[in-house]
Amino acid sequence: MKIAIPSNDKETISSHFGRTKGFMICKIENGKIVKKEYKENTFTGHAHGSHHDEEHEHGNHSHNGIFDAIGDCTAVIAGGMGQRLYNDFENRNIQIFVTREINIDKALQLYIDGKLDNNSDKCCSH
DSSP states (O other): OEEEEEESSSSBOOSSGGGOSEEEEEEEETTEEEEEEEEEOOSOTGGGTOOHHHHHHTTOOOSHHHHHHHTTOOEEEESOOBHHHHHHHHHTTOEEEEOSOOBHHHHHHHHHTTOOOOOGGGOBOO
16 A cells, blocks of 8 residues: 655655645555655645635646645545545545654554544644
8 A cells, every 4th residue: 555645854744735845655565664755746836835815716726736646545644734635535535644743654653553643623624
C-alpha cells in the first residue's frame, strides 16, 4: 500500500495538505516501510500563492491535481486539510488520518501499529 503525507521538509507533517511544498509518498509492505519518495507540490493553487477565495470565485478550485499527484495511494496522513478535500478523499475511498503527530516516520509506525490518532474534526471549513 502507498500513503501520501504532506511535508515542507521531508521529515515533518505539514499542517495543511493543500498548502504544503511537497508530498512524501511512502510504500508499506508486510508492516515495513520499503520506499519513500518526495514529490514537489506543483499542482495546487495554494502552493503557487493563489488564494482559495479567488479559485472559488473563478470556478477553478479542483482537487484533481492532488489525486493525479498522489496516484495510487490508498491512504493519506496530514496535520489538517479543508473539509471539501477530506470529503473528496472519502468519496474516492482513500483512508484519511488527520493527526497531531508531526514526525513522518513516527506517524508511519503508529499507522502500521494501528495506533495513529485521527482527528477529522480538525478540518478547515473551506
